[in-house]
Amino acid sequence: MADVLTLSQIEERFDSEWVLVGDPDTDDSLEVRQGKVLWHSKDRDEVYRKMVELRPRRFAVLYTGKMPEGTAIVL
Secondary structure: OOOEEEHHHHHHHOOOOEEEEEEEEEOOOOOEEEEEEEEEEOOHHHHHHHHHHHOOOOEEEEEOOOOOOOOOOOO
16 A cells, blocks of 8 residues: 555545555645555554554554544544
8 A cells, every 4th residue: 555645535445444644745734635545444543553563754644534423532
């Protein structure tokens, strides 16, 4: 999975999954525009474990589905 994909391609291919993106290209507000998909899974913890294993220098973690109503996100 070393191809560079746009955000829309990532969302289309990995619907409702957590995605580890390496070397993300971001805009001025740090929104991911494109990058290399390093790993993906429906299980967020699996993606985090893979991130620790791979130790990418620059990365982003995306969720490509809709968050359930009332969900809080803590950074």
